[in-house]
Amino acid sequence: DIQMTQSPSTLSASVGDRVTVTCRPSESINSWLAWYQHKQGKAPKLLIYKASTLESGVPSRFSGSGSGTEFTLTISSLQPDDFATYYCQQYISFPWTFGQGTKVEIK
Amino acid sequence: QVQLQASGPGLVKPSQTLSLTCTVSGGSINSGSYFWSWIRQPAGKGLEWIGRVYTSGNTNYNPSLKSRVTISVDTSKNQFSLKLSSVTAADTAVYYCAREVDYFDSSGYFQHIDYWGQGTLVTVSS
Numbered sequence: 001d002i003q004m005t006q007s008p009s010t011l012s013a014s015v016g017d018r019v020t021v022t023c024r025p026s027e028s029i030n031s032w033l034a035w036y037q038h039k040q041g042k043a044p045k046l047l048i049y050k051a052s053t054l055e056s057g058v059p060s061r062f063s064g065s066g067s068g069t070e071f072t073l074t075i076s077s078l079q080p081d082d083f084a085t086y087y088c089q090q091y092i093s094f095p096w097t098f099g100q101g102t103k104v105e106i107k
Numbered sequence: 108q109v110q111l112q113a114s115g116p117g118l119v120k121p122s123q124t125l126s127l128t129c130t131v132s133g134g135s136i137n138s139g140s141y142f143w144s145w146i147r148q149p150a151g152k153g154l155e156w157i158g159r160v161y162t163s164g165n166t167n168y169n170p171s172l173k174s175r176v177t178i179s180v181d182t183s184k185n186q187f188s189l190k191l192s193s194v195t196a197a198d199t200a201v202y203y204c205a206r207e208v209d210y211f212d213s214s215g216y217f218q219h220i221d222y223w224g225q226g227t228l229v230t231v232s233s
Contacts, residue, residue: 030214043111043203043223055221087154089154089219089220091219092217095170095171097156098153098154098155
């Protein structure tokens, strides 16, 4: 299985901050990576797929970059609605695997 | 907009079979090129992809669970289901159903999850 290592596990930030989350697969996944936002008790939400393609309806302050074995999710200006847990996921080979999550907390 | 809702018993006894159903609304389960998936998350742990089914009935399973898992689809009810046999406490988790969209890229066909349900907690305990 491809192991997905996310960092940091927790991130404390303020509204307006620029936030970056990193995801490192254990082997190259080209660009076959998605990012999800998850709030407690709600359905996770797709933010980005194919490493950098913004899902329709997702605010442009979210962006993704990277390929191969290093990827980043960036929130350019953190908004109150963005405090949540973020997960990366590879979909190049079975079984699909996820990062352990990054919880973005209010500083 | 498509919505997915998982339902089923919240408590299952050890060694029994866990059975969950996901009801899809806002669109036909048969329309478009989609796979229908199950993912779980034990408390305090990461997300684990369990497997998926295509509307043809074709399935893909996580090898770690393959011997115990059956995922099936009922297009007449717009539902798909998960059965996990011989459960233990390690199977206690929030179970999510989800949709994977299938699309063609110059490198081939790929799928990513585009919609998730809210999740349902299943506890394995006597």
